[in-house]
Every structure is written in C-alpha cells, then in structure tokens.
Amino acid sequence: MKERYNIILAGVGGQGLLTLGRILGNAAIIAGEEITIAETHGLSQRGGSLIVQIRIGPGESPMIPRGAAHLIIGLEALETGRQIVYANENTKIVMNEFLWPPPLALYPDINQIIEKIRERGLKLYVFNANKLSEELTGSIISANVALLGYTMAIDDELSKRISIEQVDKALEKVFRGKVLEMNRRVLWRAYEEGGKNK
Amino acid sequence: MSGVRSLVAMKHVGVNVAADILMSSGYAGTNAGFIVVSADDPGQHSSQNEQDNRWYGLISHIPVVYPSSPRDAYKLVKEAYKLSEKYGHPVIFRSTTRISHTRQIIQLEEKIPFEKKCKGKFDRNIEKWVLVPAHGRKQKKRMMRVWKTIMEEEGRPPFITVYNPGRRRAIIADGIAFSHVAEAVEMMGKRDEFTLVKVNLPVPLPYKPIVEALKDAKEALIVEELDPVLELQVKKILYDNGLSIDLHGKDIVPENGELDLDTVYKSLKEFMGEPVTTPWKPMKPLELTPKIPPRPPVMCPGCPHRNTFFIVKVAANKARLKNPVFTGDIGCYTLGYQAPFYTQMTSLEMGGSIGVAHGLSKVTDEPVIAVIGDSTFYHAGIPGSINIIYNKGHAVVLILDNYYTAMTGHQPHPGTGKTAMGEETYRVPIEKIMEALGYKTYVINPMNVKESINKVAEAFEEYKKGAPVAIVSRMKCALEALRDARKLGIKLPVYTILEDKCTGCMACVNPIACPAIMVPKGSNKPVIIAELCAGCGLCAQVCPFNAIVLKEPGSPDWIKAWY
Numbered sequence: 159m160k161e162r163y164n165i166i167l168a169g170v171g172g173q174g175l176l177t178l179g180r181i182l183g184n185a186a187i188i189a190g191e192e193i194t195i196a197e198t199h200g201l202s203q204r205g206g207s208l209i210v211q212i213r214i215g216p217g218e219s220p221m222i223p224r225g226a227a228h229l230i231i232g233l234e235a236l237e238t239g240r241q242i243v244y245a246n247e248n249t250k251i252v253m254n255e256f257l258w259p260p261p262l263a264l265y266p267d268i269n270q271i272i273e274k275i276r277e278r279g280l281k282l283y284v285f286n287a288n289k290l291s292e293e294l295t296g297s298i299i300s301a302n303v304a305l306l307g308y309t310m311a312i313d314d315e316l317s318k319r320i321s322i323e324q325v326d327k328a329l330e331k332v333f334r335g336k337v338l339e340m341n342r343r344v345l346w347r348a349y350e351e352g353g354k355n356k
Numbered sequence: 357m358s359g360v361r362s363l364v365a366m367k368h369v370g371v372n373v374a375a376d377i378l379m380s381s382g383y384a385g386t387n388a389g390f391i392v393v394s395a396d397d398p399g400q401h402s403s404q405n406e407q408d409n410r411w412y413g414l415i416s417h418i419p420v421v422y423p424s425s426p427r428d429a430y431k432l433v434k435e436a437y438k439l440s441e442k443y444g445h446p447v448i449f450r451s452t453t454r455i456s457h458t459r460q461i462i463q464l465e466e467k468i469p470f471e472k473k474c475k476g477k478f479d480r481n482i483e484k485w486v487l488v489p490a491h492g493r494k495q496k497k498r499m500m501r502v503w504k505t506i507m508e509e510e511g512r513p514p515f516i517t518v519y520n521p522g523r524r525r526a527i528i529a530d531g532i533a534f535s536h537v538a539e540a541v542e543m544m545g546k547r548d549e550f551t552l553v554k555v556n557l558p559v560p561l562p563y564k565p566i567v568e569a570l571k572d573a574k575e576a577l578i579v580e581e582l583d584p585v586l587e588l589q590v591k592k593i594l595y596d597n598g599l600s601i602d603l604h605g606k607d608i609v610p611e612n613g614e615l616d617l618d619t620v621y622k623s624l625k626e627f628m629g630e631p632v633t634t635p636w637k638p639m640k641p642l643e644l645t646p647k648i649p650p651r652p653p654v655m656c657p658g659c660p661h662r663n664t665f666f667i668v669k670v671a672a673n674k675a676r677l678k679n680p681v682f683t684g685d686i687g688c689y690t691l692g693y694q695a696p697f698y699t700q701m702t703s704l705e706m707g708g709s710i711g712v713a714h715g716l717s718k719v720t721d722e723p724v725i726a727v728i729g730d731s732t733f734y735h736a737g738i739p740g741s742i743n744i745i746y747n748k749g750h751a752v753v754l755i756l757d758n759y760y761t762a763m764t765g766h767q768p769h770p771g772t773g774k775t776a777m778g779e780e781t782y783r784v785p786i787e788k789i790m791e792a793l794g795y796k797t798y799v800i801n802p803m804n805v806k807e808s809i810n811k812v813a814e815a816f817e818e819y820k821k822g823a824p825v826a827i828v829s830r831m832k833c834a835l836e837a838l839r840d841a842r843k844l845g846i847k848l849p850v851y852t853i854l855e856d857k858c859t860g861c862m863a864c865v866n867p868i869a870c871p872a873i874m875v876p877k878g879s880n881k882p883v884i885i886a887e888l889c890a891g892c893g894l895c896a897q898v899c900p901f902n903a904i905v906l907k908e909p910g911s912p913d914w915i916k917a918w919y
C-alpha cells in the first residue's frame with residue numbers, strides 16, 4: 159500500500175479551514191486520488207481551536223497519529239505552535255504570519271514561536287496570507303486560499319499528488335461568480351509568491 | 357404505520373429523549389423501512405457525555421448497524437433498509453462524530469430514484485399500534501422472534517465479514533475501530549497473520565461467523581470504541597459454544613475517549629506481546645513563555661448572549677439581587693460558564709435549566725435565574741415553565757431569543773418563521789406563551805445596553821417582591837446578521853478605539869471578553885480587530901471614557917441586518 163500523505167490544517171474557527179478541506183477534497187476527486195478529510199468541530203462556531211486532518215492515498219482510518227504529519231498548514235501562529243506535536247523532524251510547516259490571541263489570555267509573540275520551531279530544525283515557511291488576501295480582495299477572507307496557493311508552490315510532495323491546476327479547478331466546486339474569480343486571483347498570486355521562496 | 361419509508365436522525369443524547377417511543381417501536385414493528393440514525397460522540401467533541409448507544413439496541417431489541425467509514429455508511433444504509441423491511445422492524449443506524457464529520461469520495465452505485473414514495477395509507481392495525489398490555493405481550497413475542505432470527509441468520513457480509521479464517525490470532529472490531537485495525541496491521545506488514553472480523557452489525561451479534569472465526573484461534577482481541585458491547589456478547593458466544601480461548605478486550609483497549617490509529621496500533625502491540633512502540637516520533641510541545649494559552653470555545657464577536665450576560669449581571673447589582681444562582685442549559689450560551697460571566701452554573705440536559713431552577717428555588721433561599729436558549733425553550737422549556745408557576749416555585753426564567761438554533765448550525769425553530777424544510781411560516785412569540793402562563797414578562801433588545809439594564813433591574817425588583825418573572829432577550833445571532841448583511845448588500849458599522857482617549861482601564865476587555873478586542877504584545881491599551889468586529893456596539897456603550905467610536909458608520913440601513 160502506498161503511504162498516505164498526511165496534512166494537518168490548524169487554525170481558529172472562522173478562518174476558513176473547513177472550506178480549505180473542501181477545496182482539497184474536490185481537487186483530490188479531480189486528481190483521482192483517494193482522500194479522507196476529518197473535521198473536528200468544537201463547541202463554538204467561531205473562535206475555538208480547530209484542526210482538520212487530511213490523508214491523501216488509499217485507506218479508511220481518518221486520523222493522523224501525532225508525529226505522522228508530512229505537512230502542517232497553520233492559518234494562525236498559536237494554533238500552528240500548538241499542533242507541532244503532529245510534526246516529526248521531516249515535517250514541512252507553512253504558517254500564516256498572523257497571531258490572534260484568545261480573549262483575556264497571556265500569550266507568546268509570533269517571533270518567539272517562529273524561533274522555537276526553527277530551533278527544532280523544522281522546515282518552516284512563514285507567509286503573510288492575510289496581507290495578500292487584503293491586497294487582492296479588500297479583506298482577509300481569502301487568507302485560507304492564499305496559504306494553500308503558497309503551499310502548493312513549496313511542497314513538491316503535495317503537488318505530486320494534486321496539482322495547482324487541479325486546485326484551481328476545485329475552486330469552481332466551492333465558489334461561484336465574483337467570489338470564485340477573486341479566489342482564483344489569490345490562489346495564483348500566492349502560488350507565485352511561494353515559487354519565489356521555495 | 358402507513359407504508360412509507362422513514363428515517364429519523366438525532367445525536368446520541370437525542371435518543372435519550374426519544375427513548376420512550378424507541379422502546380415501543382421495537383414492540384410495534386414497522387410497515388415500511390424505518391431507520392433511526394444516531395451518531396455517538398466518543399471523545400466528547402461537543403456533547404454532555406460519551407454514552408455508547410449500541411446499548412440502546414440491546415435494551416430495545418432493535419438491531420444496530422454501524423459503518424466503518426463514510427463510504428461504508430452509504431452502502432450500509434441501503435442494507436439497513438433491506439433488513440428493516442425483511443423483518444418489519446426498526447433498525448438503529450449508529451454513526452460516530454468521526455464518521456459523520458469525515459469526508460471521503462463516494463462513487464454512487466445508482467441514480468437516486470426520481471420517484472419518491474412519500475404518501476401511504478394508515479394501517480388501522482389496533483393490535484400493533486395500541487400497546488395496551490394484552491397487545492404488548494403479543495408484540496413482545498414477535499419482537500423476540502425477530503431478534504433471535506437476526507442473531508441466527510444475518511451473520512454474513514456486509515454485516516459480518518471474516519478475513520483469513522483459521523489463524524492462531526484473531527481480531528474482532530466493529531465500525532470505525534475496524535478501519536484503524538486494518539491500517540495498523542497493514543503498516544506492521546501482518547495483515548495475513550490474523551483472522552480479522554469486520555463487524556457492522558454489532559447488536560445483536562450473529563454468533564455463527566464469530567464461532568467460525570474463533571474455533572481455531574488461541575487468542576483473540578476485541579477492538580471497539582467505548583463500552584465492551586461486543587466483548588460481552590463474544591464471551592457469551594464462546595461459553596455457549598464450548599470454546600475456551602484467551603480473549604482480550606477492554607483489559608487492553610481504552611474504554612474512555614476516541615480510538616485512533618495510534619491507540620489501536622499500541623493495543624495490537626500489547627496483544628502480540630511485543631514492546632509497545634509506534635513508527636511515528638512526535639515532536640515535544642514548544643517551550644514558550646508565556647505558554648500557548650488554551651483556546652476554549654468562545655462567544656463570537658457581536659454575539660447577543662455576551663450583551664445579555666453583561667446586562668443581567670449589571671442589573672442584578674443594580675437591583676441588589678445578591679449572588680443569584682444561574683442554572684443553565686445547552687446552546688451557545690453555555691459558554692457563559694466561563695470567565696468573565698459565570699452565568700451558567702449547571703448544564704445537564706436540554707431544558708434542565710428550568711427544572712433545576714424550580715427545584716433549587718424550593719430547597720434553597722438563594723435567588724435563582726434559569727437561562728435557556730430559544731430553541732431549547734420551544735422544545736423542552738415550556739412544561740418546566742408551567743411547572744414552576746403552577747407548583748409555586750420561584751425562579752426568573754430568562755429566555756435568549758437569537759432567532760435560530762445557533763450552536764448546531766442555525767436550524768430554524770418556531771421563533772424563526774421558517775419550517776424545518778425552509779418554507780415561510782409564522783413566528784410563535786415566546787412572550788405570549790409566558791404571559792399566558794401567568795409570568796410578568798419583560799422583553800429586551802440587548803443591543804440597547806442601558807435601556808435593557810433598567811428593564812432587567814425592574815424585573816429583578818418584581819421578582820424580589822415574589823412575582824413570577826420572565827425575561828425575553830431578543831437579538832439575532834451575529835453570524836446570521838453578518839450573513840444577512842452580505843445578502844442584502846449592507847455594510848455593518850465597525851468600531852475603533854481612540855488611543856489618545858483610551859486610558860487602558862480595560863472596561864471593554866475584562867467584563868465582556870470579545871474576541872475582536874485584543875491587547876497587542878507590549879501595549880496596555882486594547883485595539884479592535886476591524887476584520888472581526890460585527891458592530892454590535894457593546895464595547896462603545898461600556899467604555900467610560902467615550903474612547904470607542906465608529907471607524908466606519910456602515911450603511912444607513914445597517915440595523916436591518918439585525919432584524
């Protein structure tokens with residue numbers, strides 16, 4: 159059996175993680191790859207920790223063991239740091255340059271998180287997906303798609319299984335009209351950015 | 357009853373509420389396929405408990421079909437209907453959070469039939485539907501015949517599948533546990549070393565394939581999530597068939613929480629008597645100062661519950677209602693149990709806020725406020741409200757009307773004005789219900805903070821004098837307001853904090869805990885994250901220095917999005 163490719167999406171409820179999962183799911187259908195996408199919903203609609211576990215390749219068990227992620231895509235810095243337990247020494251991490259603290263809490267700053275992840279010898283890519291989304295759409299709403307576009311450029315293992323063109327096609331299944339066009343622009347611009355930083 | 361196929365869906369605890377009719381439906385049987393779909397929540401991702409509903413099959417004598425993956429669920433629903441129609445008996449279709457919240461590619465085997473049969477004729481079979489004792493005794497015999505026949509005859513794929521019979525070691529696993537087992541033995545490269553039994557009909561467990569799988573085995577492990585439902589049945593089967601093997605289950609496999617590949621891998625290692633190691637090497641958590649704070653679920657920016665809780669607490673002070681007990685219920689407002697609100701001190705069952713408040717008002721002298729959401733009120737709060745007033749309890753009933761069943765995904769309820777199928781209908785006003793019962797009823801709009809504080813304080817004064825008091829707090833769920841604003845092309849106002857006017861007093865931070873307000877690293881003055889602000893204006897109304905002002909005023913008619 160081919161090894162399954164394990165991706166952890168980490169972030170905060172409301173950042174569009176579930177949508178990212180749906181995009182990758184549709185892209186996998188187009189690519190003819192098996193996939194499972196496990197969404198963990200907490201008690202709140204917005205603002206709680208959220209992870210989505212994606213496994214590409216044949217197999218039915220939907221959960222990724224700690225230490226078995228090939229790729230972590232983090233839409234928020236604290237959540238990326240929290241999910242580091244899913245990483246091993248070869249895991250790639252793509253993190254949004256954005257820290258959103260929970261209310262009334264003390265928290266470490268983003269530079270400290272970046273430093274500590276790098277100290278572990280992990281491959282960490284930091285990209286300001288919020289900024290790119292804001293530039294192109296006037297809001298941070300497409301930061302999720304931006305981070306995916308960036309990731310597609312830097313992670314060959316992922317793009318071996320699902321190509322950027324297939325992700326582009328998958329956007330059609332998830333968005334429509336103006337929103338679709340907007341997300342397309344974000345995807346490709348972020349892909350370009352990723353290509354520069356590979 | 358009328359020959360039309362049916363399906364009812366609820367979460368695991370929903371079956372508790374439906375337990376009365378569930379028991380009767382096993383006795384009565386059915387005239388067309390009938391499936392009770394219910395998802396358990398191992399690991400308690402979002403529930404009050406992790407009860408194992410396979411027990412419901414045993415107590416009600418209703419077979420339980422339990423898929424191993426979403427794809428399996430697609431196939432097995434059809435099989436469950438066939439089973440139901442073959443025996444004229446209901447079938448419980450058990451899922452779990454993990455299966456219900458996993459996406460997988462499913463190839464449809466056929467087109468969904470275009471012609472649906474949604475109309476039938478009531479079968480006037482009194483013996484079947486009127487469970488007086490004489491009829492019930494007869495029906496019980498029918499039910500037990502069905503039960504035994506299923507145990508005898510249905511031990512076949514896709515309900516029970518035996519791979520590699522005759523090995524020395526066997527593993528029996530049901531539902532999603534089987535998916536973990538399959539991947540674990542594959543990873544170990546030992547798929548062929550075990551007899552594997554995939555169970556998708558755990559209750560009642562058909563004995564033939566189990567005997568077949570275990571008759572040559574020396575050792576067996578049962579892998580199942582939560583309670584030893586398979587284990588008890590397998591042990592009985594072994595005894596009844598004179599088999600004695602070394603059988604393991606809950607002595608190795610955890611009985612609390614959710615199983616996953618990692619736990620199952622370790623369980624198999626232990627079963628095999630090998631060192632319990634796994635192929636994956638997890639990183640240790642990062643050492644950071646301060647540590648990464650937990651991020652518990654919180655109320656959204658603009659959530660009406662935040663306003664209401666703030667108002668109620670200030671009003672209680674104002675009316676000198678000392679240290680009230682807030683009995684609580686289940687919904688987004690349950691999150692009020694946390695700092696800084698503490699306006700939920702119990703949360704046990706749907707509708708429990710009111711019954712518990714009634715009881716506490718009888719056995720303590722503390723003021724009691726029952727806090728219940730609108731959806732929960734319509735479904736489970738009305739009998740309790742009658743009970744308090746009729747049987748002379750003394751508790752304030754506070755109903756949080758946000759137009760929707762928010763926590764579970766904005767399903768409509770009788771206050772929404774939409775039927776369950778999404779058609780327009782009228783709204784049942786909660787205040788009319790409470791007035792009809794005899795409550796002195798106050799309605800507030802918590803977006804208007806000062807006015808609401810005054811009204812609620814007045815209500816508390818009345819309560820202190822002994823009057824039965826109800827408060828309805830009505831403001832739309834912020835997520836729906838945002839959605840409606842988008843739909844209507846409305847721009848909502850956005851607030852900002854003027855740095856020169858802000859004294860850093862934290863009045864907009866500590867008592868309201870809005871996720872859109874943060875204190876940046878190294879600063880002692882809060883800022884509003886404009887992207888997250890829903891424009892409810894609570895912070896601006898509580899700021900003692902008028903330092904919170906509109907950044908963007910929004911469309912002139914922005915308030916429409918909130919009604």
Ligand SMILES: Cc1ncc(C[n+]2csc(CCOP(=O)(O)OP(=O)(O)O)c2C)c(N)n1
Nearest residue numbers: 369686687688689729730731732761762763
């Ligand atoms: C017996 C039972 N049935 C269903 C549920 C699922 N459930 C959780 S919250 C909720 C209703 C929440 O609606 P509402 O009371 O209007 O509060 P809101 O979330 O809108 O604040 C339901 C049905 C449950 N927890 N227990």
